[in-house]
Amino acid sequence: MSDTNRVMITGFSALTACGETSEETWASILSGETGLREVSDESLSSWPHRLSGELKNFQPAKMLPDRKLLKVISRQDILGINAAMQAVEHSQLIPYRDTLESPDVFNEDTAVYVGSPGNKYFQQYDFLPLVAKTDGDMQAFASQLFSEVHPMWLLRILPNNVLAYTGITYGFKGINQNVTNHAVSGTQAIIEAYHAIRSGLAERAVVVAYDVAAEPQGLFYYDMLGVISGRDLKPFDSEHDGTVLAEGAAALVLESEASARARSAVCYGEIAGGLATTEANGLFSVEADGAHLSSLLTRLLEQQQLSAADIGCIVAHGNGNPKSDMSEAAAIEAVFGTNAVPVTAFKWAMGHTVCASGILDTVMAVHALQARCIPGIANLGDLATDCKGLNAKQVSRTLPEDKQCVVMINRGFGGMNACLVIKSCDN
Amino acid sequence: MKKRRVAITGLGVVCPLGNDVQSTWSNLLAGQSGIDTIQQFDATAFPARIAAEVKQFSLPKPFLNKQSRHVISFTGYALAAAAQAFDDAGISPTAESAARWGVVTGSGMMTAEYEYLHRFQRACAPDGKIDWSLLQTNAYDFYQQIDFGKTVSNSGLSLLIQHFGIEGYANSVHTACASGGQALGLAMQVIRRGDADFMLAGGFDSMINPLGLSSFCLLGALSTYNDTPKTASRPFDGTRNGFVLGEGAAFLVLEEWSKARARGAKIYAELAGEGNTLSSYRITDSHPNGDGARQAIERALKDACVKASDVDYINAHGTSTKMNDLSETNAIKAVFKERVTTMPVSSTKGQTGHLIAAAGALEAVLSVLSIEHAKVPMTANLTTPDPDCDLDFVVEGPREKSLGVVISNSFGFGGSNSCLLFKHPEFEEVTHE
Numbered sequence: 057m058s059d060t061n062r063v064m065i066t067g068f069s070a071l072t073a074c075g076e077t078s079e080e081t082w083a084s085i086l087s088g089e090t091g092l093r094e095v096s097d098e099s100l101s102s103w104p105h106r107l108s109g110e111l112k113n114f115q116p117a118k119m120l121p122d123r124k125l126l127k128v129i130s131r132q133d134i135l136g137i138n139a140a141m142q143a144v145e146h147s148q149l150i151p152y153r154d155t156l157e158s159p160d161v162f163n164e165d166t167a168v169y170v171g172s173p174g175n176k177y178f179q180q181y182d183f184l185p186l187v188a189k190t191d192g193d194m195q196a197f198a199s200q201l202f203s204e205v206h207p208m209w210l211l212r213i214l215p216n217n218v219l220a221y222t223g224i225t226y227g228f229k230g231i232n233q234n235v236t237n238h239a240v241s242g243t244q245a246i247i248e249a250y251h252a253i254r255s256g257l258a259e260r261a262v263v264v265a266y267d268v269a270a271e272p273q274g275l276f277y278y279d280m281l282g283v284i285s286g287r288d289l290k291p292f293d294s295e296h297d298g299t300v301l302a303e304g305a306a307a308l309v310l311e312s313e314a315s316a317r318a319r320s321a322v323c324y325g326e327i328a329g330g331l332a333t334t335e336a337n338g339l340f341s342v343e344a345d346g347a348h349l350s351s352l353l354t355r356l357l358e359q360q361q362l363s364a365a366d367i368g369c370i371v372a373h374g375n376g377n378p379k380s381d382m383s384e385a386a387a388i389e390a391v392f393g394t395n396a397v398p399v400t401a402f403k404w405a406m407g408h409t410v411c412a413s414g415i416l417d418t419v420m421a422v423h424a425l426q427a428r429c430i431p432g433i434a435n436l437g438d439l440a441t442d443c444k445g446l447n448a449k450q451v452s453r454t455l456p457e458d459k460q461c462v463v464m465i466n467r468g469f470g471g472m473n474a475c476l477v478i479k480s481c482d483n
Numbered sequence: 484m485k486k487r488r489v490a491i492t493g494l495g496v497v498c499p500l501g502n503d504v505q506s507t508w509s510n511l512l513a514g515q516s517g518i519d520t521i522q523q524f525d526a527t528a529f530p531a532r533i534a535a536e537v538k539q540f541s542l543p544k545p546f547l548n549k550q551s552r553h554v555i556s557f558t559g560y561a562l563a564a565a566a567q568a569f570d571d572a573g574i575s576p577t578a579e580s581a582a583r584w585g586v587v588t589g590s591g592m593m594t595a596e597y598e599y600l601h602r603f604q605r606a607c608a609p610d611g612k613i614d615w616s617l618l619q620t621n622a623y624d625f626y627q628q629i630d631f632g633k634t635v636s637n638s639g640l641s642l643l644i645q646h647f648g649i650e651g652y653a654n655s656v657h658t659a660c661a662s663g664g665q666a667l668g669l670a671m672q673v674i675r676r677g678d679a680d681f682m683l684a685g686g687f688d689s690m691i692n693p694l695g696l697s698s699f700c701l702l703g704a705l706s707t708y709n710d711t712p713k714t715a716s717r718p719f720d721g722t723r724n725g726f727v728l729g730e731g732a733a734f735l736v737l738e739e740w741s742k743a744r745a746r747g748a749k750i751y752a753e754l755a756g757e758g759n760t761l762s763s764y765r766i767t768d769s770h771p772n773g774d775g776a777r778q779a780i781e782r783a784l785k786d787a788c789v790k791a792s793d794v795d796y797i798n799a800h801g802t803s804t805k806m807n808d809l810s811e812t813n814a815i816k817a818v819f820k821e822r823v824t825t826m827p828v829s830s831t832k833g834q835t836g837h838l839i840a841a842a843g844a845l846e847a848v849l850s851v852l853s854i855e856h857a858k859v860p861m862t863a864n865l866t867t868p869d870p871d872c873d874l875d876f877v878v879e880g881p882r883e884k885s886l887g888v889v890i891s892n893s894f895g896f897g898g899s900n901s902c903l904l905f906k907h908p909e910f911e912e913v914t915h916e
Contacts, residue, residue, distance in 0.1 A: 168761060184611045188608060
């Protein structure tokens with residue numbers, strides 16, 4: 057592996073509760089506007105905690121022009137495929153491919169990496185009328201199956217639909233992975249795409265992650281776990297009392313330096329490296345002292361030959377859950393120092409999109425590097441006692457010109473921690 | 484740059500042919516079938532009512548603890564198969580080594596099962612239409628935290644992490660029937676790039692439940708030879724009419740080569756190459772001319788620095804569906820050309836059924852065992868040749884043959900393809916030098 061085999065970001069996109077493009081989402085964050093609202097489904101009006109981050113203008117027919125495709129996929133797939141299409145469009149990959157004598161080599165060298173939420177509860181509701189009618193009678197269930205359930209039901213719920221249709225839409229045929237590792241799926245998709253490009257297994261990759269984390273049955277379970285806030289998502293704040301689930305998707309186009317240079321692509325940033333490991337605790341556990349996260353961040357800096365002084369900003373996971381916030385704050389303080397490197401987080405604005413959260417934060421980090429701006433956490437009041445060592449502010453700050461690197465932290469069930477270094481592109 | 488080599492030092496299996504490696508291999512060679520009428524629920528009114536089920540399995544005692552409250556059938560198979568693989572390798576994570584151990588799983592779809600959906604329907608959709616206020620009204624009767632834990636996408640991965648104390652790289656992937664193969668390929672890459680020295684890798688799945696069986700019946704993808712279950716899965720046969728659902732788990736312990744050598748470990752084989760491609764053709768069908776699968780095979784050969792002429796045996800995906808078997812045959816022909824008349828190709832799914840996300844992992848184990856025992860498993864139930872599927876399918880029974888290089892194919896709905904390449908540990912090669 058060549059140390060000079062850089063991995064450039066040449067296209068990106070985002071769809072969130074703050075807007076249907078990455079620019080809209082970035083503008084919303086900068087202006088301190090949250091996209092979180094009471095859930096629009098009135099049938100949930102009796103639920104105790106109803107805050108949610110829904111897309112405000114979800115129009116499938118506008119988002120995906122292929123009407124036939126809409127019939128064989130789910131809501132979450134629409135988000136993912138749209139994000140992939142926006143990023144591919146942004147990268148201008150296809151007009152370049154069209155200039156080639158043959159697209160075959162280009163397509164076979166183009167990878168697709170996806171962070172997928174796997175199956176969602178809502179995808180099984182097509183079976184409810186049949187289950188209600190037959191009430192456990194398997195003979196009746198089987199005999200009425202074909203008249204009650206859509207024949208393509210399985211295809212609608214495939215966890216790898218976004219991967220498949222991104223490939224089919226553009227003819228990309230390279231290496232691929234569909235990561236189903238809860239909230240770190242998107243970040244791990246970026247890390248694996250990075251390695252594929254660095255090792256020469258691909259020249260470029262479309263990386264996408266998506267989720268509809270705010271589906272009612274999911275909200276019910278997270279709420280029963282005690283991790284949902286009824287008032288606001290306030291990362292690291294003394295009033296933090298839980299997270300707010302959201303839907304969203306984001307995508308990146310990553311390219312080897314050679315691939316980007318060959319087509320004179322605009323470089324918006326670089327993925328300098330990333331790591332992901334587990335804390336080896338329970339499915340829902342979070343290590344209180346953040347020791348494993350500290351160790352992971354230390355390794356990442358060592359691997360990148362960076363010190364805390366090189367980091368312009370930390371984009372924290374900051375999901376508003378007190379346990380997670382406090383252990384993350386402990387790890388950041390242990391590695392980067394007390395009140396040292398500026399810290400921000402974005403979930404206060406767009407909610408916790410779970411599987412898509414890491415890639416959305418990465419796209420916003422790219423905006424931050426481009427704009428040389430560290431957005432504030434707009435609803436931050438007083439820092440929680442255990443988070444007072446964080447250099448987090450309510451207001452936006454300038455990202456100094458000499459700071460070229462941002463660290464992004466992402467966490468998930470299974471004790472998973474993942475982190476990335478995202479760099480400015482010096483071209 | 485020199486690649487770190489990857490040794491296979493441990494194997495574990497829970498599958499329809501046996502609940503350990505030895506019984507699985509001996510039953511495979513003896514021509515036994517794991518397929519029969521479905522026992523787990525009343526499937527008699529479904530168009531397909533046969534499957535390859537795991538038999539007489541109970542979760543081993545060490546796993547009967549609080550950590551296992553989120554176990555479902557196939558994550559239980561995963562725990563048992565992983566434990567076997569660690570025992571076989573004679574090494575497992577310790578406090579000192581845990582950070583250098585990683586795990587990759589090819590995970591099943593983790594959909595909620597029928598029993599759960601029925602409870603949900605009774606709680607808040609009495610007439611089949613959801614009334615969300617009822618979920619709150621009935622919350623304390625309906626809610627069980629373990630329901631949530633069982634359906635989280637990385638639930639199986641988390642169980643393995645907890646039970647075996649793995650603290651390094653961890654990932655869960657799902658590309659339908661290519662999941663197990665892609666999980667092993669990813670684990671190999673993780674060792675190669677130095678992110679881990681030891682990996683547990685494999686797959687687990689079961690879709691043998693009312694919803695899983697329904698989903699494939701609706702698509703018309705399953706064999707309907709219900710009266711002759713033992714011959715219903717007939718890969719490459721002219722009368723094949725669909726696959727037979729299977730279930731189970733298979734795991735392998737992978738180690739950085741020099742570390743395995745240094746501790747004197749028994750090395751079954753080298754995981755020497757991976758081809759991972761996307762067909763980008765259709766969701767359920769592969770291209771009739773083998774496009775996509777062909778590139779996966781070619782990439783595996785290139786990755787392992789071997790020539791097509793070095794390959795001694797192909798463990799085929801061979802699902803017993805019309806399109807897969809035709810497409811795979813044509814992919815093999817495109818890569819191996821005139822060699823196809825003399826190179827053995829077999830599909831073990833005639834006896835094991837199709838383990839979906841676990842298929843690639845089980846077939847990796849069987850490929851490794853074929854190297855270890857110098858025996859090529861047969862393609863069962865191929866009695867009516869298909870003129871379009873005209874390879875050497877090893878129909879006469881297991882064949883004795885010294886094997887230096889074996890490849891194993893897995894292709895999934897959605898068009899993801901995996902080809903793994905295994906070398907005999909003493910295969911004379913110039914790879915990696």
